[in-house]
Structure formats: C-alpha cells, structure tokens
Amino acid sequence: MVENxxxxxxxxxxxxxxxxxxxxxxxxxxxxxxxxxxxxHGHLERLDAENLLKFLERxxxxxxxxxxxxxxxxxxxxxDTTDNxxxxxxxxxLKASTKVSQALAFIDIELGRLLAxxxxxxxxxxxxxxxxxxxxxxxxxxxxxxxxxxxxxxVKDRNGIDAWEKLQIDWLSTRTFExxxxxxxxxxxxxxxxxxxxxxxxxxxRKANQIVYENLGRDKIIWASALRAVCEDHMQMCxxxxxxxxxxxxxxxxxxxxxxxxxxxKTIEKNVNLYRKYLSLKxxxxxxxxxxxxxxxxxxxKAGEKDFSWREAQALVVEAYQGFDEEIGSWVTEMFYxxxxxxxxxxxxxxxxxxxxxxxxKSAYVLQTFNGKMGDVYTLAHELxxxxxxxxxxxxxxxxxxxxxSCIAETGSTFGELLLTExxxxxAETKEEKQVILAHVLDGFGMAAFQVxxxxxxxxxxxxATERGEFLDGEKVAKLWVMARDRIYGDSVDWMVVxxxxxxxxxxxxIANYRFYNxxxxxxxxxxxxxxxxxxxEGKEFAPKLKRLxxxxxxxxxxxxxxxxxxxxxxxxxxxxGIQQAREFIKMLERTL
Numbered sequence: 001m002v003e004n005x006x007x008x009x010x011x012x013x014x015x016x017x018x019x020x021x022x023x024x025x026x027x028x029x030x031x032x033x034x035x036x037x038x039x040x041h042g043h044l045e046r047l048d049a050e051n052l053l054k055f056l057e058r059x060x061x062x063x064x065x066x067x068x069x070x071x072x073x074x075x076x077x078x079x080d081t082t083d084n085x086x087x088x089x090x091x092x093x094l095k096a097s098t099k100v101s102q103a104l105a106f107i108d109i110e111l112g113r114l115l116a117x118x119x120x121x122x123x124x125x126x127x128x129x130x131x132x133x134x135x136x137x138x139x140x141x142x143x144x145x146x147x148x149x150x151x152x153x154x155v156k157d158r159n160g161i162d163a164w165e166k167l168q169i170d171w172l173s174t175r176t177f178e179x180x181x182x183x184x185x186x187x188x189x190x191x192x193x194x195x196x197x198x199x200x201x202x203x204x205x206r207k208a209n210q211i212v213y214e215n216l217g218r219d220k221i222i223w224a225s226a227l228r229a230v231c232e233d234h235m236q237m238c239x240x241x242x243x244x245x246x247x248x249x250x251x252x253x254x255x256x257x258x259x260x261x262x263x264x265x266k267t268i269e270k271n272v273n274l275y276r277k278y279l280s281l282k283x284x285x286x287x288x289x290x291x292x293x294x295x296x297x298x299x300x301x302k303a304g305e306k307d308f309s310w311r312e313a314q315a316l317v318v319e320a321y322q323g324f325d326e327e328i329g330s331w332v333t334e335m336f337y338x339x340x341x342x343x344x345x346x347x348x349x350x351x352x353x354x355x356x357x358x359x360x361x362k363s364a365y366v367l368q369t370f371n372g373k374m375g376d377v378y379t380l381a382h383e384l385x386x387x388x389x390x391x392x393x394x395x396x397x398x399x400x401x402x403x404x405x406s407c408i409a410e411t412g413s414t415f416g417e418l419l420l421t422e423x424x425x426x427x428a429e430t431k432e433e434k435q436v437i438l439a440h441v442l443d444g445f446g447m448a449a450f451q452v453x454x455x456x457x458x459x460x461x462x463x464x465a466t467e468r469g470e471f472l473d474g475e476k477v478a479k480l481w482v483m484a485r486d487r488i489y490g491d492s493v494d495w496m497v498v499x500x501x502x503x504x505x506x507x508x509x510x511i512a513n514y515r516f517y518n519x520x521x522x523x524x525x526x527x528x529x530x531x532x533x534x535x536x537x538e539g540k541e542f543a544p545k546l547k548r549l550x551x552x553x554x555x556x557x558x559x560x561x562x563x564x565x566x567x568x569x570x571x572x573x574x575x576x577x578g579i580q581q582a583r584e585f586i587k588m589l590e591r592t593l
Contacts, residue, residue: 220474526578
C-alpha cells in the first residue's frame with residue numbers, strides 16, 4: 001500500500017497551509033463580509049431585478065472565494081479533534097464564521113421584506129436562475145426576526161447550543177474502550193470498537209455493544225444535559241419565530257411539506273411487519289431462534305468472513321458507478337486519484353462518515369473510518385454518491401442553488417449503494433454469496449427506513465415531553481427511546497438492557513439549529529428504491545434522468561423533481577413503490593433458501 005493513500009490531501013483547498021496565512025485569510029473573509037454589509041445594508045429592499053441579480057452574484061462569488069479556507073479548518077479538525085493546530089484553526093473558523101453570520105444577517109431579512117413587498121420579482125426573467133431560491137426565502141419571511149434579534153441569536157448560539165453540539169462530538173470521538181480479543185486486553189478508540197459490530201464473531205459483537213453502551217450510559221448526565229439544552233433551546237426558538245410545530249423549521253429547510261412527511265411515516269408504520277418478516281428470515285439464516293440487537297446488522301455467519309483492502313474497495317465502487325454511467329465512473333476515480341478521501345483509522349477522528357462538497361473545486365471530500373468490512377465498502381459507495389451529487393450540482397448551479405435539503409441530498413448516495421448491490425449480485429457465484437449481499441442491502445434498508453423512523457418518533461416524543469414541561473434526564477430520554485424503538489421492532493429482537501443508551505451516540509439529535517435530521521434518511525431510502533425500480537425497467541436510458549435530478553441541486557423542490565419523473569410524493573401510493581422494491585429484495589432472499 002502506498003504511504004498515506006488512505007489520508008486525504010486538504011492542501012488543495014487553499015494557497016498556503018501556513019497557520020499565519022490561514023488566519024489572515026479568515027480575517028479577509030470577515031473584512032469582505034463587512035464590506036458587503038456596508039455596501040448593501042439598508043438598501044436591499046429598494047433593489048430592482050437587475051441590481052438584485054448583481055447582488056446575488058456578488059454573494060455567490062464571496063461564498064466561493066472563502067469556501068476553501070473554511071473547509072480546510074473544519075475538515076482538518078474532523079480528521080483529528082486531538083490535534084492542537086486543528087483545534088486552534090477550528091476555533092478560529094468558528095469565530096470568523098460567527099462574525100460573518102452577524103455581518104450578513106441582514107441579507108435574508110431584507111430580501112424577505114423586498115420579496116414580500118414586490119413578489120413579482122420572483123418571476124422576473126432576469127432572476128430565472130434564482131427563482132426557487134427566492135421562493136424559499138419567501139417561505140421564511142413569516143418566521144424572520146429583526147436584524148438585531150437575529151444577530152443576538154447568532155452570538156447566543158456560539159456559546160450555547162453550538163457548544164453543546166461540539167461537546168457531544170468531542171466527548172464521543174475521544175472515548176476509548178477496553179475490550180478483550182483473543183485473550184488479549186486492548187484499549188481501542190470509538191471508531192475502532194464499533195467496527196466489531198459487524199464481526200463474524202457473535203460473542204465479540206455482543207461484548208462490543210455491551211462495553212460501548214455500558215460506558216456511554218455512565219456519561220448519561222453529559223448526554224442528557226446536551227440533548228436537553230438543544231431541545232429546550234429549539235422550543236423557545238419555535239415560539240419566538242412562530243413555527244407551528246417543532247418540525248416546521250426542518251420542513252422549510254428541506255423544502256418539503258408536512259403532508260408529504262406524514263404520508264411517508266404512515267407508509268412506514270403500515271409496513272413494520274415487512275421489516276419484522278425480514279428480521280425473522282435473517283434469524284433463520286443465522287440459525288437463531290430470534291435476533292439479538294447485536295445481530296441486526298451483523299453479517300451472515302455461514303458466509304465466511306471476508307475483509308476488503310482499501311484498493312479492493314476502490315475497485316469495486318469505481319466499477320459499480322462506471323457500469324451505470326462512464327462520466328460518473330470517471331469522477332469517482334478522480335476522487336481517489338486526487339486524494340479527496342480519508343479512510344484511515346485514528347484516535348480523535350470524528351465518528352461516522354460524511355461528504356463535504358467543495359463547490360469552488362467542483363468536487364468534494366469524504367471522511368470515514370475504513371475497517372475493511374463489507375459495510376465499509378457500502379459506506380464508501382454511499383459517500384461517493386454524495387460526491388457525485390456535488391460534482392453535478394456545482395457544475396450546473398450557483399452556490400445559492402446548492403443548498404440541497406437532506407431529503408434530496410441522500411439520493412445519489414443511496415442510489416450508489418444499490419448500484420454496488422447490483423454489481424455484487426451479478427458477481428456472486430453461490431447462493432450463500434447472494435444471501436450475504438441481499439442481507440446487507442436489507443440490513444441497510446431496515447436501518448435507514450425503519451430504525452431511523454424510530455428516531456423520528458423518538459425526537460417527536462422528546463419535544464412533546466419538553467412542551468409538557470417534563471425534565472429530560474438520562475432515564476427519561478432512555479425511556480422515550482425504548483418506547484419509540486419498540487413501535488418499530490415489536491418483539492422481533494431481543495435487546496440488551498444497555499441498549500437503552502443507544503440514543504447517546506447519534507449526532508443527529510445534537511446538531512445545532514438542525515432539528516429532525518432523521519426523516520430525510522427515510523425519505524431518501526424509499527425515494528431511491530422507487531427510482532431504482534424505474535432504472536431496472538428503463539436501463540441505460542435512466543442515467544441521464546438521474547443526472548439531471550442531481551444537477552438540479554436546490555433549484556427545484558423535491559416535489560417538483562419527483563413530478564418531472566412522474567411521481568407525486570404527497571401520496572402514500574408513491575412511497576409504497578419503495579416498499580415494493582424492498583419486498584422484491586426479500587423475495588430474492590427467500591428464493592435462495
């Protein structure tokens with residue numbers, strides 16, 4: 001293996017990695033943001049279409065100019081939260097970003113007033129490229145506060161919910177756990193021990209789960225304190241901004257309506273027995289009377305353990321995308337060639353995986369902890385699907401049209417996983433191999449569509465409890481989690497007692513000003529499963545359609561994007577299409593018995 005081939009190269013993001021130079025660029029970012037304020041503050045409400053276009057183009061150019069340095073500081077910290085330089089630069093970019101946010105807080109407020117006064121601007125031919133962007137601002141108008149209030153909130157968040165979010169990330173990424181493997185006691189970081197969740201050794205899976213959640217449960221005061229602060233802050237902001245429900249902000253941000261999400265969640269709850277049927281089928285394949293929680297995403301025992309090298313994973317993922325579309329395949333190859341991926345395991349690395357778009361570079365950066373399991377190969381395919389979304393949208397859209405809501409943001413990534421599944425099934429030579437692949441894709445579907453739905457129900461219950469004035473201590477939050485979980489799983493799984501602390505490690509609940517981050521995963525899963533059915537019917541002719549959808553960025557709503565493909569996402573009948581594809585995978589698995 002080439003030295004550091006699993007480590008990304010962030011130097012491409014900026015001209016110099018000298019710390020002094022980086023701080024100077026951050027200072028320039030703040031200064032230019034303040035100049036934009038001096039030039040436009042108090043004047044946006046009087047702009048005509050021509051001058052509004054000039055302003056929007058100026059704003060987009062500013063975003064691109066300083067995107068690199070902001071990305072560098074944040075990604076460097078994500079890769080190693082224990083590195084002193086990374087910590088200093090992350091703190092510096094957070095402070096600089098706060099100043100910029102304060103300086104530019106007037107933009108949405110004044111644009112909102114302008115559009116409320118002159119709604120005809122939204123339909124101006126000069127502003128056609130920004131039409132949906134302006135429509136989304138109009139939706140936020142009723143919930144905007146005065147500029148002094150918005151600036152005060154930014155300051156308040158800096159050492160409030162932003163700090164609670166950072167604590168959760170820092171605390172989890174720096175936890176170490178003692179576990180005995182082959183008679184030897186080892187101290188391993190969080191990113192390493194969770195890799196054992198997919199071990200062929202059932203006892204090791206059980207021990208890893210027991211150790212992780214037993215330890216996380218001991219820190220329940222920290223987790224609950226952070227979560228309680230986030231929930232109570234959000235409830236206060238909902239009242240201040242006059243949001244109808246705790247989910248309203250999320251619906252606006254994700255460019256969807258409540259009816260659509262209600263139809264989605266009703267479809268899930270109507271089909272919990274399909275998921276439970278799969279769990280029972282998997283127990284049979286594993287020669288177990290019933291799955292334990294540490295079996296739910298475990299590989300099939302009889303298949304024989306297979307580890308993948310980084311290069312093997314690269315070859316598989318590239319081939320999967322290449323088979324769908326040559327141009328997409330070339331972009332995936334470029335991600336590796338340009339070293340835009342970090343898969344190396346290290347203490348202090350942020351848990352989980354993510355893809356960070358780099359609009360100015362018309363590319364992206366991917367972070368994950370690669371342990372060589374099939375799940376890691378799927379994660380790689382998933383995050384590279386996000387990267388393809390970035391490649392397409394950054395080439396077709398201005399930055400203002402690349403603020404993609406999470407519902408559509410998961411489309412390329414989830415579709416990439418299905419492409420990998422299709423390729424692996426085609427290569428499979430035995431029924432056992434097919435069982436492993438199908439079980440993996442159904443494990444992923446079950447987690448994204450059903451387990452994540454439990455998170456949606458859980459998050460709703462926390463805000464209901466907060467509204468009732470109930471105190472969210474560790475025990476109360478754990479009780480709410482178990483109740484939501486059991487609505488999905490019923491009695492199909494035996495749960496270890498320590499799994500009541502499973503909620504502690506999900507960053508989704510702690511992200512500042514980003515509530516209800518979970519339902520978009522459910523949305524994307526069923527949405528893409530429906531798209532995949534069309535792809536299987538149309539073949540290569542479908543590729544341009546998917547590329548157009550991804551290239552649209554946020555220039556059109558999910559509802560309009562679906563209509564262009566002939567779907568109405570408000571209706572439950574649409575979501576049933578995704579369920580039908582999952583049912584087809586289950587039938588394929590049953591045929592291997």
